[in-house]
Amino acid sequence: MLLVSYEFLFFLAVLLALYYLLPGRFQWPLLLAASVLFYLSGGAFAIVFLITTTVTTWFLALRLEAMTERAAARVKELGLSGGEKRAFQAAVKQKKKRVLIAGLILNFGLLAVLKYTNFFLGNVDVLFFGGSGEGPYVDWLLPLGISYYTFQATGYLIDVYHKKIHAQKNLARYALFVSFFPQIVQGPISRFDELAAQLTESRRFDWLTIRLGLMRMLWGFFKKLVAADRIAPAVAVIVQNPDQYQGIYVWIGMFAYMLQMFADFTGGIDIVIGAAQLFGIRLPENFNRPFSSRSLAEFWRRWHMTLMRWLREYIFFPVSTSRASQKLSGAARRFLGKGAGRRAPLYFASVTVWLITGIWHGASWNFVAWGLANCAVLLISQECSPLYRRFCSRFAWTASRGYAAFEVARTYLVFCMIEMFEYYSFDVVFSMFGSMFFGIRPWQFSGELAASLGLSAADWIVVGLSALLMFAVGLAQRDGRSVRERIFALPGWQRFFVIYGLFLAVLVLGVYGQGYDASQFIYNQF
Amino acid sequence: MRGKKLGGVLLAAAVAAAGLWGLTCLLVPKYTGRVVEGNFTAEYYREESPHDVLILGDCEAYENISPVTLWREYGITSYIRGNAQQLMSQSYYLLKDALREEKPETVILSISAMQQAEQSNETYNRMTLDGMRWSREKLEAILASRMEGEHLIEYVFPLLRFHSRWAELGGEDLTWFADRPLVTHSGYYMRADVRPAGTFPAERRRSNYEFEEKAYEYLDRIRELCEEEGIALILFKAPSLYPVWYDQWDMQIEEYAKAYGLAYLNALEEIDVIGIDFSEDTYDGGLHMNVYGAEKVSRWLGPVLQKQFGVPDRRGDAALSAVWEAKAARYDAEKQSQEEEFARLGYLTRFSGDETGASD
Structure with missing residues (x-):
């Protein structure tokens, strides 16, 4: 079911x-x-x-x-x-x-x-x-x-x-x-x-709890059916044909894939949390606006939070304090110095955690590579953080909103690029990196190749508007206040039209019914 | 205060319901273009007078018999409750549905649907069943013929099925927002264009010629219902050259008719008597009759109905005559219009395209 x-x-x-x-x-x-x-x-x-x-x-x-x-x-x-x-x-x-x-x-x-x-x-x-x-x-x-x-x-x-x-x-x-x-x-x-x-x-029975649960489910259905499943055919075409879709399509594929994955996974979790709330049960949150993260480390504190918490508590801490880690630390201290000795347990635990994270996500070497790529970026970032802090303290403009936006975009880009390891071998990933930076021709997004993505102009508009709405909701959540509670605090008719509008959007623009292959949630596969 | 809140809730519910109704009207297909078959079932409820003969079946029913000709030449009042690929189960429930409105003296059942007990395309189910008024019969018809992946709730709320049409809405969706044009002539689908019969693929041998149990089950039900209601049942095979009507199938129908004392009219064996000229009387190369062929079949059928089954001539009834004369005038006008267009262009614009329509 x-x-x-x-x-x-x-x-x-x-x-x-x-x-x-x-x-x-x-x-x-x-x-x-x-x-x-x-x-x-x-x-x-x-x-x-x-x-x-x-x-x-x-x-x-x-x-x-x-x-x-x-x-x-x-x-x-x-x-x-x-x-x-x-x-x-x-x-x-x-x-x-x-x-x-x-x-x-x-x-x-x-x-x-x-x-x-x-x-x-x-x-x-x-x-x-x-x-x-x-x-x-x-x-x-x-x-x-x-x-x-x-x-x-x-x-x-x-x-x-x-x-x-x-x-x-x-x-x-x-x-x-x-x-x-x-x-x-x-x-x-x-x-x-x-x-x-x-x-x-x-x-x-508590109507307030029920309606909060229903609203959360509705938002989940919107993300899953209107955004994720509508963009899915284009993602599938690009991801499965990397040799054909080069240059600007790598960017399109990357952003479309991330949109699909975000809307699919967070939409599914919204449905789950909303359904549990109908019975008065509060499940832990799994996401906290991950794409507003300013570094990859922050991203992984905001994305799939309950899995990361599990890995932190049951893998990272035990491994970093294990006897093997202590031995490794001792050896590193002897041969490479005090600093290396201090870092060795952390490195050992991090690699272990990311190996497990990778293999948990999929039974293939691609996922192992994906996990290790994440680990590498995180450890390098950590090593460079003193330098980066000095850089930021020296240049005042790094405290500006513009720079913060740049950091958010950079984190998004890094995460997207690492995602490529889930699907392709190293040579294909690096060829795509080359193509996305040096092979862009704006006119590529036209003609037969664009049409072959399987989405009409109306579909792209719906996807774009859905992405904007999700972005706006993300912005509205910045102060930690619940958007649902804010909606329920609106005057009657405004509240009615917001909720009814969302309901109609799901009903009409959602991808479901005859011909819909009841596409599985991406994260159901684990 | 409490009353005001309740009023607000009721008003919101009314606005919500009206919105859903409006969206449903907008998004359900209108079937007013090349494919008109989706309107056939609902048109029956617009009939103003009862019928002595009810004709049931698939395209072999609604494309090969002209009720207007039966009226004009024999004074027989008839109606065709036929749809594209209408299954025997659907014919049964459409008969039950019709019996709530009227009680015909004779039912003609096209038996070509015996060859297919289960639906092969969801679109045909929708075109047949969506137009039925809600009743126990409709519910049972859906349950009896729905395909895997079809949900009852999508029949109850057609918006759930047709919501994705938002991207393909056209002028006809606004023009026919809450109403539909008449597209048949008492259930008859008129085509006045001509495409002579050509060659057909060789007859395919089948591993099993036995009709499926489910088809027999609903044939039995139709027969029993007619017996209960005192209605004469006629089994009918239209004079279509293709798809092949195998001898083995013909024998089974003959045996069935014999076993239950039913009449079986196989027009395929009467082609010469009827006078069908397959270079003139078909619009799609011999699969279905055009209006000239259908009129010939009707002229052959009329005397049989009157002599063998005592179907009365109602032309003396002034009220009925008025109703049927109006029908005949509309029939003639469309026939003339199609004839002129075909003479001018060599094809009918409305039906031109890659496919000829939804006819099965």
């Missing part, structure tokens, strides 16, 4: 009615039943993997907590203190670590096997059989949302291990946390402490 389908809207409407009609104690079981039904609608078999992840992480978390409690009781019972207590606790920690690692291996192993087997087989084919492409590939369907729920469930397990949260004793309540239907498809990746309690609270 796609988020942009009549079925989903019908499902949501029925569920919403039932949810507020039922007594509070039945509300969360209803959400769980709906989540299971939603998941089953995508194929019955995949739920085996969801159940496996749910049950194993739930059980192991309980076991970890039991070990912690037993250890504390034992310390008390035996009256241990000082060195004895530390030794005992270290032994318990070792045991707990084994349990945690077992859980992580099992769940990430499942994800790896299902998502990366063909990538592995492809590499074996290239290495040992000359890349015939006829190797024993598998045609397993990736279970819906596996990358998201695996991260969410393992994050919970790690948090229990670190005693940040208590384990959930009720399997059904925990299952709802893992499988909550709006977010299982494309995130956001929530933490147990910010979501679980909300899911099981009982609620009364």
Whole structure:
């Protein structure tokens, strides 16, 4: 059941009615039943993997907590203190670590096997059989949302291990946390402490919450159906034919692709967050005006925030403080000096995080290259930051709005250029870089080649106006105030026309219905 | 204060509904250009008088029989409820729908639709079903014939289906915003141009000549409904040269007619009796009759209806005569107009183009 389908809207409407009609104690079981039904609608078999992840992480978390409690009781019972207590606790920690690692291996192993087997087989084919492409590939369907729920469930397990949260004793309540239907498809990746309690609270119908949720969903539908899916055919044509579309088309393709990806992903998240809000549940935000970032580092703090948070908390910090990092730091200090020793753990953790980010986004070397390109730019920027700060302090005009706009444009451009690594080999990427700077002929955007992009003049106008509207909303969000709340604060008729206008725009200008191949959200693929 | 708020909400709801209605009127296809078939179903509800004969079926029904000729020469009142690629299930529900309005004495069912139980093109479904008035019959017709990917809600709110027409709106969308021109003559689709029959692709052998169960199911339903209502049912095969009407198909219809005591009129076997000249009486090389061919078929059909089925001559009824004379005048005017244009240009501008229209 796609988020942009009549079925989903019908499902949501029925569920919403039932949810507020039922007594509070039945509300969360209803959400769980709906989540299971939603998941089953995508194929019955995949739920085996969801159940496996749910049950194993739930059980192991309980076991970890039991070990912690037993250890504390034992310390008390035996009256241990000082060195004895530390030794005992270290032994318990070792045991707990084994349990945690077992859980992580099992769940990430499942994800790896299902998502990366063909990538592995492809590499074996290239290495040992000359890349015939006829190797024993598998045609397993990736279970819906596996990358998201695996991260969410393992994050919970790690948090229990670190005693940040208590384990959930009720399997059904925990299952709802893992499988909550709006977010299982494309995130956001929530933490147990910010979501679980909300899911099981009982609620009364509140029109204000409902309309805020509906408005958020409507805005998501606008981005997805009016902007992303309308520009999608042109993006597909340019991206799939890099040899044909050179010069100005590289720019067009780059901007169109970014517009599509932004509208698609943020639109999907708007629908998810809006749908959850209908039930009074606040999911964490996943974006904070990413294209207003003035550096790539800032961009990645604003884009796919819950994934980056997960990677920071569960990969970056543990890796940078790991024994391996300390060893590396020591070696770097000995051979390359104090500064290198200080940076080594940071570099090691950053490369690890970006390798994982790349491979999470797609099972190919292109995504690995994309991740490492991001990492390289971030580390170089960090190394150059003292120099850059000196430069900025010396020239007053770098504090101007114009310069800030330049930085925003530069960040956008850098991100777009790095995106090319997702699709092309190095030689193609560099040839495109050359073409976009030295092969531009304005008249290229005319004639047959322009027509072959599959968009009419009216389509381009709609896309352009949609982009302008999204930009305007982004600007309006600069002060942190909610645009929705501002709309609802307008006088009655103004409010009506804004909301109705947006509704009609989606209804008329949206790409859906007969002939629409129900194109998947880009971020559903993970 | 509370009343004022409620008034505001009601007014907003009315404005919203009016906006949606206006957009729907603007965006649904008007079928007033080269393809007019989308208007056929709805035109039936504009009829002013009842009919003794109701003709059901696909293009073989609405292009091969002229109700005006049946009236003019035999005093038979008839109407064709036919559409492009109208399935047997759709004929059944259109008959049920018609029975809510009137009760004809005889139903002529074109059986060429037996060869296709499921719809092959969503456009044909829309052209047939959109014009039906909302009723249980319409709902069941949609459910019986919708294709994969077709949603009931898109029939309830056609704006959801046709919203993407915003980029192709033309003058006709404003001209026919809330109304439609009459495009048929009691359901008959008139063509007065001529394109002689040529050669056809060789007859393709099929692995299975058996009509599908679903087609039989709705043929049974039509027969049973006619029995219940005391209506005489005639199975009819038009004199179209192509697509091929296989002997195996003909035998199945013959057997069916025999089994249930129905009349089966196969005009293909009566081409000489009817007097069809395929160098003059077809507008698309033998697939469908033009107006001259349709009039010949009607002249052959009229006596059969009166002698075998006792369909009355209503020309003595002054009120009916007035209605039908008006129809005949419009019929003659269009026929003359098309004849003149064809004589002048060698083709009909309205139907010129890469395709001849939506005729199946």
